[in-house]
Amino acid sequence: MDNPSSPAEPARFLFATCQVGAEETLKHELARRRPDFRLAFSRPGFLTFKLPEGHRLPDDFRLRAIFARSHGFSLGKVTGATPEELAAETWRLWGDHPIHRIHVWSRDVAVPGHRGYEPGMTPEALAARAAIRQVCPIAQQLAPNEEDPEVPAKQGDWILDCVLVEPNEWWIGWHRARSAASRWPGGMMPLVLPEHAVSRAWLKMEEALRWSRLPLAAGAQVAEIGSAPGGASQALLDRGCFVTGIDPAEMDPAVLAHPNFRHLRRRAVQVQRREFRKIRWLAADMNVAPAYTLDVVEAVVSHPHVRIRGLLLTLKLFEWEMADALPEHLDRVRRWGYQVVRARQLLHNRQEICVAALRSAASGRTGRRGERPVQ
Numbered sequence: 476m477d478n479p480s481s482p483a484e485p486a487r488f489l490f491a492t493c494q495v496g497a498e499e500t501l502k503h504e505l506a507r508r509r510p511d512f513r514l515a516f517s518r519p520g521f522l523t524f525k526l527p528e529g530h531r532l533p534d535d536f537r538l539r540a541i542f543a544r545s546h547g548f549s550l551g552k553v554t555g556a557t558p559e560e561l562a563a564e565t566w567r568l569w570g571d572h573p574i575h576r577i578h579v580w581s582r583d584v585a586v587p588g589h590r591g592y593e594p595g596m597t598p599e600a601l602a603a604r605a606a607i608r609q610v611c612p613i614a615q616q617l618a619p620n621e622e623d624p625e626v627p628a629k630q631g632d633w634i635l636d637c638v639l640v641e642p643n644e645w646w647i648g649w650h651r652a653r654s655a656a657s658r659w660p661g662g663m664m665p666l667v668l669p670e671h672a673v674s675r676a677w678l679k680m681e682e683a684l685r686w687s688r689l690p691l692a693a694g695a696q697v698a699e700i701g702s703a704p705g706g707a708s709q710a711l712l713d714r715g716c717f718v719t720g721i722d723p724a725e726m727d728p729a730v731l732a733h734p735n736f737r738h739l740r741r742r743a744v745q746v747q748r749r750e751f752r753k754i755r756w757l758a759a760d761m762n763v764a765p766a767y768t769l770d771v772v773e774a775v776v777s778h779p780h781v782r783i784r785g786l787l788l789t790l791k792l793f794e795w796e797m798a799d800a801l802p803e804h805l806d807r808v809r810r811w812g813y814q815v816v817r818a819r820q821l822l823h824n825r826q827e828i829c830v831a832a833l834r835s836a837a838s839g840r841t842g843r844r845g846e847r848p849v850q
């Protein structure tokens with residue numbers, strides 16, 4: 476199980492999943508960054524691309540596309556009338572690929588928030604997973620804790636991917652676990668909104684922290700611009716951070732009552748720079764255009780007496796076309812002195828993305844393991 480050999484044939488297709496509505500944006504992103512990948516198949520929330528002949532993409536290839544929630548090499552689709560038939564076809568297609576884990580999930584079927592729709596694990600995906608597992612001919616190769624939904628894949632694990640594109644049409648592929656998101660089915664970390672959370676922004680912040688792996692530890696001094704009503708601040712408070720919320724709107728009384736929270740009830744431009752002297756981490760989640768969010772953040776981070784080590788910014792895309800400017804926006808953040816800048820449309824993002832940035836490459840990068848937490 477430890478050193479399974481690579482598939483003999485290089486993969487010919489890549490699959491990617493995304494939020495419903497983000498397909499065109501993802502296609503544009505890939506046309507810009509990987510013009511040698513050709514779109515092959517497209518459904519809402521699910522795309523495949525033909526890879527160039529003779530490509531030398533590594534087994535653990537990372538697409539690094541902002542709008543791809545998950546991706547892997549595609550083996551093609553299986554069709555059948557029942558989950559049992561589809562499961563049998565899955566293993567026929569799988570052949571003798573190495574395997575440690577099975578990830579099964581449904582493509583998104585609606586825009587997040589539309590009539591209460593939330594992307595995530597579905598009963599159909601769990602049933603399909605059980606059917607595939609039931610007839611797995613190489614079960615001895617699977618990791619011992621493979622069936623525990625709370626346990627993510629280990630880095631380097633070989634994963635069978637099965638995306639339920641239609642009830643009778645599953646797309647099969649594989650990837651090797653590497654990034655934090657790639658260790659979970661469909662790149663979806665299983666987060667549950669806690670009862671005390673005052674808004675679903677709690678999920679957004681928690682996912683952003685886990686995805687970015689910013690070294691932001693208990694005791695860290697964090698400011699959030701656009702903090703009301705306070706779900707995201709609560710996620711930070713739950714981790715033991717000290718949080719300064721900046722927002723002209725009202726914070727929820729439960730957040731205001733927290734001993735480690737202080738509210739500056741005003742717009743960001745009205746906040747004196749000295750208020751940021753102790754702050755080392757800055758989050759922003761304003762319902763304004765990306766350029767305005769960046770103007771506000773730049774005014775803080777470029778001040779000579781302010782030392783912000785890392786950023787977690789939500790950039791709202793009121794129109795999908797606003798994504799075209801993202802490369803420039805990310806370059807702008809780099810020019811402020813943040814060497815590591817990454818962006819992703821998180822599972823809990825609506826029509827928006829998350830940008831994570833870290834100033835000092837010397838003291839670690841977002842995503843590096845074993846790094847010393849910094850306050």
Ligand SMILES: C[S@@+](CC[C@H](N)C(=O)[O-])C[C@H]1O[C@@H](n2cnc3c(N)ncnc32)[C@H](O)[C@@H]1O
Pocket residue numbers: 674676677700701702703704705706707708721722723724741742743744760761762763
């Ligand atoms: C999406 S909500 C923030 C949600 C919040 N992060 C939470 O966890 O509940 C956007 C907020 O941005 C605030 N906002 C908009 N412009 C702002 C500005 N210039 N300065 C500070 N806050 C601003 C709004 O008042 C609004 O409360």
